[in-house]
Amino acid sequence: MAIFEKRENAASASTDTSDTPYNRAVLGFRNYWYPALPEHDIGGRPKRMILLGEPIAFVRRGKKVYAVQDECPHRGARMSLGKDEFPGTDTLACRFHGWTFDLRNGACVAALTDGPDSPVVGKVRIRTFPTEQRNGVVFVWMGRGAPAPLEEDIPALLLRPDASLKVRYRQVYGNWRHHAEGSAGGHFFMLHRDAIALQLHKLGQGNSSHSSELQERCPTDNRMYLLETSKDFNWEQKFGKLGFWPPTRPWRLIKPPNRRAARGTSTEVEGIKYIGISLPGYLRVRHFPKNGAVYYEWYIAINEDHYLYMQISAHFPRNIIHRAWITLWYNLWAGPMRKGHFNDQDKSMVRDNTNFEKRMGQHKPTPLYQPDLFPRMWIEMCNQYARGEGWLVTGKEAAERAKTEIPVYAGG
Ligand code: FES
């Protein structure tokens, strides 16, 4: 994809309001599996979430987690307020008038306030969303029609039986696309320089030649990635009369794990060498939040101005002691300081990007300087490869509905 030759068209790119899949995807790309929650956050009482503008009630019956539209077809009461009136069955009763639905297929199986022979039984259905549970995480299919195989959408490393997954999630202000666009492409050595977790790390200037490459199928994760493959890494550079940057700090001695190998070549984890982004909107980083781990973060639209920031890292403990060490390190340091404080720096930029976009009146995919190659190629990747036309279905209607509520999510 020789998109970078288009640099002279920067002005038109920055005001691109054309009717493309990416420009339409205010609420994300629908025809995909998404991670929704850690399994342990869902019990017998339903939990309401809004994903891609759709209100969904997640509820557990036995080992199985179900997802149904959080809106009773009778008068729209929230199913997340519903009751388990028939314990031992996979049903959920609406709290208002007691229409009771089979969670497996959405069929109305009773109308409690109308008696056992109620004529609505068998004639009404609530929408169900297919779910799968793997390695302690609940995944949900947000598309219409039959779901794609989970393995097509979720990175293979996360599904590996020996992977230990650590999940952190929260609701964030901003449109999801800004986080995707800004996830790589040159900010690391500037924005994250003052992160608490990096105070002792030797951080360089960055790369003087920027490149991104489309990898059609990553052998490790069995998915398409846009990789940031920038070269010519510099620890410092002279900026004319301004002098050298970054300044030397004697206490910054630790080299990041991806720079420890000789002459700036990166060390791999599970065959993964570069930072990369994939559809429908998640980033993959190796050696994060802990050396040897692989980290994924999804940006899942809630409504136009909020998204679920879902952070899942895969760790590979060698034995029970190593597992305990990973958990201790993660809970005390990597979780709060890396997935928390460090990634909150990215989050704060998304807030500003979103407000900037609102003021400018349109989605604005970055006037170009060299590192913007990454977001430009990401947008093109979405336009070329996003699955299906499902994003057209939700459109304004769901956006309007979702505007009325700003949910607060946090966990992990
Ligand atoms: S609104 Fe659900 S049963 Fe009436």
Ligand SMILES: [Fe+2]
């Ligand atoms: Fe970042």
